[in-house]
Amino acid sequence: MTYTINKGKRILQIIQALRGTWWGAHPHMLLTIYRAMLRASIEYSAHIFGLKHSSLSRSLQVVQNQALRLCYGYHISTPLNIIYAEIELTLSHRIRLLTSRYFLKISSVNGHIVINKLFLFCDTVIGSHKTRAGIIYATLTMDEMAIRQQIQWSYVEKRFVGYVDHGLVISDPKDLPLAKEASVFLITSNKLNNKHLQWRKNKMNVKLAAQTLSESCAVALEQLQDDKHPDFLNCAATIKFCKMCNNVFNCLNTRSTFANHFKKPLNKSTAANIFEFFTEAIHYFSNIKLTKHGPLITISKAKTGFLGFILNMINLKNMFYEYVETNYLQYILSYKLSQDHLEIFFSCIRSIGGYNNNPTYVQFSSAYKRLLHHNEVKSSAQANCIAISNISILMMSSSSKKLCMT
Secondary structure: OHHHHHHHHHHHHHHHHHOOOOOOOOHHHHHHHHHHHHHHHHHOOHHHHOOOOHHHHHHHHHHHHHHHHHHHOOOOOOOHHHHHHHOOOOHHHHHHHHHHHHHHHHOOOOOOHHHHHHOOHHHOEEOOOOOOOEEOOEEEEEEEEEOOOOOEEEOOOOEEEOEOOOOOOOOOHHHOOEOOEEEEEEEEEOOOOHHHHOHHHHOOOHHHHHHHOOHHHHHHHHHHHHOOOHHHOOOHHHHHHHHHHHHHHHHOOOOOOOOOHHHOOEOOOOHHHHHHHHHHHHHHHHOOEOOOOOOEHHHOOOOHHHHHHHHHHHHHHHHHHHHHOOOOOOOEOHHHHOOHHHHHHHHHHHHHOOOOOOOOHHHHHHHHHHHHHOOOOOOOOOOOOOOOOOOOOOOOOOOOOOOOOO
């Protein structure tokens, strides 16, 4: 990959030199040179190295971006998504496309060594030079789908398509029968990655915590326990803990009036079931211990999150009696009371100051005044909280109004 990067930089110099000539400055000619020299070098053996090295992949992507800007004369301020939409796919999508085509071709060969290795994909161990290795459990599913027997002319390949394709080079494809079935391959796995396993580096990331203590994680543990996996024979307590945290989080994070189960809004028809669950959850969190003979979790050093759950459930219950029972409100959407809105607002302030976590008084005051007039600033995707629904934090009009001071 390092050799390919260096070669790509030399080809960039060739494309840049051709832009200054009257006979080679046409965008289509430069794009043809790019595809023949640079893209062919990048995509050679793409199914082998793939995207294993993220830093080298980013360097390759930079080379491709510079080449596309030179070919079509895009300005440096032109967004990359516009360039990709008009000319080429991103490098990562292109490599995935070529890799998928490669595996589809070799799958037609019985007993291919790569296909045999894919069946053992569930025990693949991956890692990087920065983090320790982790195990990804996945499954490869293959099935067939009936398709229509039809011949069409391909303007890209300049030939008729629709015959049976075994991934082989055939001189006369018309001798083959029409394709009536298509083989479909699907590799599935869970969303857990090294960030979930090494959570200590992302303690304040709410998104990771919500994904780890979720219903899908509890279902996965139940499946491993039912399969008699030796490492998950005694995980019933963990399954209960994940389900309890997931259901409490759903009750305290209701966003829609049309949701189901514990995501329903708190109103007079759902209050009885939700409050019954709150009583069970408060009793459960109040009796958890880190060790068998240790203190309760609510009086230990790790009490903050559990006390927060308990206090939020009690406060939501009191709010129901004060506002819904008195017919002041018809229902309560607990997400409207979340601290996420304040976290998103702080992220907007940090983004204005160059993502500075400790702004000065002048920086905070300037950012706050800008947000008062322009509340269209979005928070970062890497922030502690992400915006789930379109809720305006500041309802301030940007139009100027004259006040009569009397």
